Amino acid sequence: LRRDGLSKKLDFRDLPDELVTQLMHRRNNIPQKSLNYRTPLEVFLSHVTEE
Template sequence: KNISNMNDIAIYFADPGTPSQRGLNEHSNGLLRKDGLPKKMDFNQGFISSVASKRNHIPRKSLNYQTPLEVFLSYVNEEQLSRLI
């Protein structure tokens, strides 16, 4: 509440045990499970990178049917991109 009041922003906290209040989170978790990410797993960087890459190449209606990667690349120029690599 202090952060919310200091910055004049609204922060929403879902009630415990109510997944219906966290729809986007639950949907994302379901997609990750479908990609083979079990609930209790020892994460290794290679597997996580491959899942992230797969997820970032799926077109999204909310992005006018572009992929998250396409939208990201539309906001950065080559110089900025080379500094990220």
């Protein structure tokens, strides 16, 4: 979150919901090496759609 310009000590309850939603979408669309360069959203959706 520090990359987004937010302090570690920041209380998310003090932020507008819209800002938290934007940050969430931005963070969930960054490919992660630990996820084999897939985004957290892609991994989540692949687990949800498995039968």
